[in-house]
Amino acid sequence: MNSSTKSTSFIQFRYCKLCKISHKYKNKKHIYSLRHQQILINILSKFRKKIEDSQLILKNPVIMKLGWESDVTIWCYFCEESIQKHSTLEDCTVVCGSFIRHLALRQHIEKMNEFFWENILNKTTKLHYFIDEADSIIFKNKVEKAAQKFCEKQKQDISKNAEKIKTAALNHQLISQYHLQQKKQHQNLTTNQNSTTNQNSTTNQNPTTNQGFTNQSCATSHNFTASQNLTINQTPTFQRLEPNRQIDSLIEEAPQISTARKTSFGLTVIPKVKGGKEKGNIHTGAVPPWLQPDNTSSQTSTIGPSLHDYQAHCFC
Secondary structure (H helix, E strand, O other), rough: OHHHHHHHHHOOOOEEEOOOOOEEEEOOOOOOOHHHHHHHHHHHHHHHHHHHHHHHHHHHOOOOEEOOOOEEEEOOOOOOEHHHHHHOOOEEEEHHHHHHHHHHHHHHHHHHHHHHHHOOOOOHHHHHHHHHHHHHHHHHHHHHHHHHOOOOOOOHHHHHHHHHHHHHHHHHHHHHHHHHHHHHHHHHHHHHHHHHHHHHHHHOOOOOOOOOOOHHHHHHHHHHHHHHHHHHHOHHHHOOOOOOOOOOHHHOOEEEEEEEOOOOOOOOOOOOOOOOOOOHHHHHHOHHHHHOOOOOHOOOOOOOOOOOHHHHHHOO
């Protein structure tokens, strides 16, 4: 009993980070368990897809602007650490640059071998989970050329945008200057008009205020003749009359319409139709039907059926 207890008490246990459980170190039962194998298949398939995507970029490197997806990381199950996916240069970012660099490291290959040995995996599949160092060197050379082209193109785009901004600013400046000139011209015209009107008003005013009745009468007669001439000149050519004709003749020739109160000049009036009290309606002056007296001939003293008719109706 003591020997058996001693042999079992010193058995070492190991913690599986994939399944997150402890198992016997020497016993391989946990490694071949269904749960452990399913977790391995899922992990390796996901990691392999990411490596395949990076291998496509290995042939044709992709350059993006600085700061593009700067926080994206990838978890390496072999090295058990998170790795930055993209690498950054001075003026741009290389897509999957740091991840490709990590796959070509010797430390990654050593950890991969340990992972395969612990989980008893097929060694022929190791080629899918790392990149050769020679391929990584070729990738670096391609990245340098692609980065130069990208920077040159970016500078050209910046210069084009700067030219567009300059032209837009010049156009805006020209338009603003044109509007200012127009405003100044308008202000000058208004000031000139105001000055001319003020001069005319001062000249039209009376030179003296303490003149006699004769001067006032002359001024009124002068204004009357001026207004008469203006009205004659404002009329069309086919309606102009001789200046010697009197204003009374114009009033007599104009159409006059008589209303209920007075005779007006040039007014349109709807005449009120007169009607009898019995015929027509209230608008023509007739008495409404509910106020007219009843016809005595149509009135009858009896109301309802007679007694004989009622009895015949009830006993029929």
